[in-house]
Amino acid sequence: MDHPRNNAPPSADRLHAPIARLLRPLVRLFIRSGMTFPGLVDLLRELYVNVAEYDFALPDKEQTDSRVSLLTGIHRKEVRRLRGAGAPISATPAAVSRASRIIARWLAAPEFTDSEGRPLALARAADQGCAEPSFEALVASVTRDVRPRAVLDEWLDRKLVEIDADGRIVLAESAFVPQGGSDQQLYYFGRNLHDHVAAAVANVLGEGPRFLERAVHYDGLSDGLAESLEKRSREIAVAALQEANREAHAACAQDPGGRHRWIMGVYIYRDEDASAEDAPQIEARGDKAS
Known part of the structure; x- marks a missing residue:
């Protein structure tokens, strides 16, 4: 039985733990690449103002410094300085x-x-x-x-x-698989993660029908089995992507065109779980789709 969805966004305190986990690999990249905390703060400040200005504008009302300041918690002087930079540019090289x-x-x-x-x-x-x-x-x-x-x-x-x-x-x-650190890889790094996170955020906020955003994951595996599953999942994923590409390519030939875009993405990951040794094996193992 389907239950009515609560469209109220989660409270900020409930977001702390999942956001900390989400950001951890990014922070690792930032530190390795020389992006300091003050530099990240400057980027986030600009982005907060930009998102508030363009994504939270009220219909038929001019967005004001005061409202952007209220939404973001950033002082009005800073808001005034940062506004007008324009919407984020996401042009494809x-x-x-x-x-x-x-x-x-x-x-x-x-x-x-x-x-x-x-x-x-x-x-x-x-x-x-x-x-x-x-x-x-x-x-x-x-x-x-x-x-x-x-x-x-x-x-x-x-x-x-x-x-x-x-x-x-x-x-x-x-x-x-673009070369590590190349402009091509960094472009798709931003694009693919943006779309994955955008789909997940839309699901959390209950904005329309849920996007498919699932994963199969097993814990407590031997190194050999983890490697074998990674290899096999690559084969399955590549076959699925190629089939989707063929169908989309054929369908586009008959499509009149418009303003919409569609993306189907796949990711595969494995690592050594530092907590696996301490976890009871009966709980560490298990097939899950989330």
Whole structure:
């Protein structure tokens, strides 16, 4: 039986524990990257003012310094100084957008995949009058703003593709996992975590139908089993993402277009639980989906 949902947001004191857990890996990144606490405070202050100004504006009423100060707890002088900076910009870097669109098409379009949906090895360019799929045709089907040779050189340098013994271009596994610390990885780091957290926050606040946001997790595992489960879950996840990409790619061909966006994401994680040795094994183990 479905029970009515309480749409009142949780109190601030109830958020302390989950937010502390959520922020811990981020704080680890901040410290390792040299982002100091004062620097983070400055960023949060600007973000608090920006979110209050744009996300909490009242219909048909001008947002005031006093109201932003009331919502955020930031002094009006600081609010006045920080307001007017504009809404946060989340533009996709051109190279990232171009690469992701080309790879998505390579993984989804029937002319660039085999009978099992795997990306084909592509010739650099098709012979005149030949219908054979080529890397040149792939790039041209997505953008004509850059030469296919320039894309190939860039991708070879980034190890997104390889050249096989027959001189064909093969999509490398690294194309699915951007290099650590690269601009591409940092872009998706912000985008993917934003969307995951946005879905979870919408569920907590009860804003409309719940988004699917679940995880399967086991504790108290041996290192070997944890490694095996990670490997198998990668296979399952990649297959699911590729299938979703193929269906979305095909559906977009018939869609008139609009203002909406959709994302399906997957994450897999394992580590050593420092508290596992002290926990009773009967409680430490268990299959859960949350």
